Amino acid sequence: MFTGIVEETGTVKEVKRSRNSMQLSIYCNTVLTDTAKGDSIAVNGVCLTVAYFTDSYFVADVMPETYFATALSELTLGNEVNLERAIAANGRFGGHFVTGHVDGTGKITAKRQSANALYMDIQIEQNLLRFVMNKGSITVDGTSLTVFDVKDDRFTISLIPVTQKDSVIARKQMGSKVNVECDILVKYMEQLLFKKNQYHSGDGLTIDKLASSGFLI
Structure with missing residues (x-):
């Protein structure tokens, strides 16, 4: 981890x-x-x-x-x-839970400087984009980052000066390929609540199921 x-x-x-x-x-x-x-x-x-x-x-x-x-x-x-x-059991957890099991790759499609921040747009496939949310966590080339925007087929990250200096992402050019790992907590949530599998034959969490359980009025 x-x-x-x-x-x-x-x-x-x-x-x-x-x-x-x-x-x-x-x-x-x-x-x-x-x-x-x-x-x-x-x-x-x-x-x-x-x-x-x-x-x-x-x-x-x-x-x-x-x-x-x-x-x-x-x-x-x-x-x-x-x-x-790998993080030691007594270490500081300064980023978020990262497994090192990359979900896929993305492509840098835009770079723009704003004050002390470097914004980058990264294009990814739709099957990964469903795990990406605004203000959520994502890992790009091993760096824990916050998502600042999500569009049709891409998300936006912002690099602070220390990240620009101490990681390789800022030095990559437009069109470069990067490794992307989505938030493991979001992936587990989808698996447990929504996805059918060999151990669960139901339809997962649906509006009808929420309503019948008294969660919706």
């Missing part, structure tokens, strides 16, 4: 690709402080397992599911990436 508070930006040292997977080596400092083999580190919001590390970089494997579902497949030598270690 992560918080979406980026600890540092690392630099891609090496990329070893196969047809549908890859291995990443990433230069970094802070996240290596207490790292052990098998630890989880979020790389641009994607939870990866440390396979090997030295005092200046770590190595992680990207399996086919992650390769095709995230923007990690587009990383090349020298790219900067957001890094965060």
Whole structure:
């Protein structure tokens, strides 16, 4: 589990690709402080397992599911990436609940500066947009952010100066692909209340069910 508070930006040292997977080596400092083999580190919001590390970089494997579902497949030598270690049980929870299991990718479609804030529009698919709400939480490339607007096929985020400086998002150009993880609490709520599954054959929460239970007048 992560918080979406980026600890540092690392630099891609090496990329070893196969047809549908890859291995990443990433230069970094802070996240290596207490790292052990098998630890989880979020790389641009994607939870990866440390396979090997030295005092200046770590190595992680990207399996086919992650390769095709995230923007990690587009990383090349020298790219900067957001890094965060899994949250300790006694750590501060400064962002929101982030699993590191990316829901999909988005595309930056607009960037505009307003005073000290950098606003960005990110286009995503409709099956993800239903989990996005105004003033709700969302994770973009591993950074916990607040949604400031939701439109037909996109949402708007705003980066404060410290986020512009300490994460990679502000330095990405229009058209760039980003990893998006929607709020896990919203996803669980939909699953429990509205979605049919093998364990629940009913229609979920409906207006008729609310009315029959006395919640509507």
